[in-house]
Amino acid sequence: MSIDKAGTSGASTGQKAAAGVSAVEADAKPSLPAADSREPAQATLPVPLSASLTGRPLLSCYFPLGDPAIALDCLDLYAGEGVDVLEIGMAAPDPFLDGADVRASMARADRTRWRGDLDAVLDRLARLPNPPRTLLMTYVDPAHPGLSDTGLWRGMDSLLAVSRPNDPLAARLEASALSAGTALSAFVALPPSPSALMRARQAGFYVMLQAHDGPTGPRERLDPENSARIASLRTEGVKAPVMLGFGISTGEQARAARDLGADGVVVGSQVLRAALAGPGALRLLLREMRSGLDA
16 A cells, blocks of 8 residues: 655754744744645744754654653653654554554544643653654544644644545645644655655655555564665655664664664654553663664
8 A cells, every 4th residue: 555644952943932932933944945836835944854963863763642651751761862853643543554552552542632742742842951853743634633723733843644645634734734834754655656755855854764564563674675765765856864664673773774874763663662661661772772873
C-alpha cells in the first residue's frame, strides 16, 4: 500500500510561542515561499532542522500524547539524554501504519483531551534548560481537531501528517499548519512514489524514510539497501535531513543507519516499551541510541 506522510537542541520557536511569545517575535526569520500552488503563503517558520547545527546525527523519539501509562517526567529524560526532536504522537481511530506497541498506546489515550494534554507537554518542555524540538505525528481523519482549531499548532515546530494517498483532508491539515508557521515533514514509504518524492523535496523540517516494509515495530536488522535509497533521495533533490525509521531499536542499528548515510533516526515502538518498563530502562535506551549515533 502506498502511504504518504506530510511534513537541535535549544528552546524552539514553537516552545517559545507556547510560553507566550509569538513565533514571529521569538525568531524573526523571513517568510518562505509556498512549496506549490495548493499551499497558502507560509507564515514565519521555525529555524530549519539540521545536523550541521547540532554538530551530530539527529535523534527523534516518539512520545504518546495523552497515554496515561507514560508519565510526563519521561520528557526530562528525553532532553537529558540528547533527543533532538520529540515526535508527539496523537491518538487516531485507525493508525493503519503502526504496529501493536503504538496501537495499544493510542487506544489508551483520549483524543478529546488533546488541548490539556498538549499544554502539559509544552509546559514541561518549557521548564527544561535544553528541550528538544517538537513535531506532531498524527493520522488524518474527518474528526481531526486540527481541521477546525488552529490552536493545535501552538508550540509545534513541525507536522508529520499520515494519510492514505490523495486524501484531500491531508492538504487541508497541512495548509492549516503552514498558515500557523509550522513546518512540514515528509514520509517516504517503500517503494517511493512520485507524490512521496515531491513531498520530500518540499519538506521544511525532516524526511522520514521507511527502513523496512510493514508496520512499525522493532526489527532484528537494518536493511543495507537503505544506503541506495538515501542516495536516491539526494539525487531527487531532497535537501531536508533524511531520517531512517521503522524497526530501529538498538544503538548498533542507529550507528548502522548513520553509516548508511542517514542524518539520524526516528525511534518509536522501542521507546514506548522502555518507557513502560520504567525510567531506568528509558534512560538506558536513549543513552544507547545517542551513543550509537555519535560513535
